[in-house]
Amino acid sequence: MGKLVIVGTVAFDEIETPFGKTDKILGGAATFISLAASQFDVDSAIVSVVGEDFPKEYLNILSDKNINISQLEIVKGGKTFYWKGKYHNDLNSRDTLVTELNTLADFNPVVPSDYSGAEVVMLGNLHPGVQLSVINQMEKRPKLIVLDTMNFWMDNALDALLETIKHIDVITINDEEARQLTGEYSLVKAAHKIYGMGPKYVVIKKGEHGALLFHEEQIFFAPALPLEEVFDPTGAGDTFAGGFSGFLAATGDISFENMKKAVIHGSNLASFCVERFGTERMVNLDKKEVNKRLHQFKTLTQFEIELQ
Numbered sequence: 001m002g003k004l005v006i007v008g009t010v011a012f013d014e015i016e017t018p019f020g021k022t023d024k025i026l027g028g029a030a031t032f033i034s035l036a037a038s039q040f041d042v043d044s045a046i047v048s049v050v051g052e053d054f055p056k057e058y059l060n061i062l063s064d065k066n067i068n069i070s071q072l073e074i075v076k077g078g079k080t081f082y083w084k085g086k087y088h089n090d091l092n093s094r095d096t097l098v099t100e101l102n103t104l105a106d107f108n109p110v111v112p113s114d115y116s117g118a119e120v121v122m123l124g125n126l127h128p129g130v131q132l133s134v135i136n137q138m139e140k141r142p143k144l145i146v147l148d149t150m151n152f153w154m155d156n157a158l159d160a161l162l163e164t165i166k167h168i169d170v171i172t173i174n175d176e177e178a179r180q181l182t183g184e185y186s187l188v189k190a191a192h193k194i195y196g197m198g199p200k201y202v203v204i205k206k207g208e209h210g211a212l213l214f215h216e217e218q219i220f221f222a223p224a225l226p227l228e229e230v231f232d233p234t235g236a237g238d239t240f241a242g243g244f245s246g247f248l249a250a251t252g253d254i255s256f257e258n259m260k261k262a263v264i265h266g267s268n269l270a271s272f273c274v275e276r277f278g279t280e281r282m283v284n285l286d287k288k289e290v291n292k293r294l295h296q297f298k299t300l301t302q303f304e305i306e307l308q
């Protein structure tokens, strides 16, 4: 079975959307990534940190999905990373109201020895210095290193981010972040500029407008499935990244053709994530529903055309 190392926040999220608000609930980039990746035949381990305030029932949610949490450090007397966000009416944009790093501020990640030979590393959103430390602990160069990040780290740790990006294969970011990172409005130009920073593959997520995969001069586009109900977009990007990297780790094939499939799997899983608050939908997702929606995806994008 393919091994996948996942780094990223494991968090308390407090979310407000036009449809309601939550108290502190389970969230975090590594949480969403690992739940999505658990849909595939892959052996994943989370490298992250929480505080003593993190409930045992949340840990059980992860371990019940066979996600290895032996390197999810629990800091005695520490507080878990906390993020609060509020979505605008169109749900496509949001304001971050609070980011409290707490235990994440002094986190030294340790890759479990039985995962240091993993073929795929998914560097989820957190401090780019932590992401780099995980790369450096891998016993040999993994087959594929995927990195996701966000504007918070571009604003607060740009130099460290640019250093880490040099060592990765695939970056997944949203359109706004791609523009911020490169200063280019055109996403094609932005992707080309990002190649110059290190990654050979660039995935630009466009929320309800789908995702673009760039590699050299090739571009592949996957739409987002038009949904009847979008409730809370939190974690959709991470779920995409988890589906993308989980599929690639499970198949062991990192060709461009297979990456296209990975983009579809990522988009498919993200379509579930947004239907409920937080992780609720991903925790209770079964393979049958996932498969059914893949068929819908295929119908949505397939057409016959006579070409000269």
Ligand code: AMP
Binding pocket: 009, 011, 012, 013, 027, 028, 029, 083, 099, 125, 126, 127, 150, 152, 153, 233, 234, 235, 236, 237, 238, 239
């Ligand atoms: P997404 O909606 O895919 O961008 O991811 C939302 C998740 O990212 C939430 O569960 C947050 O806990 C987490 N998050 C928010 N801000 C940060 C940050 N600066 N670093 C790492 N994770 C974050």
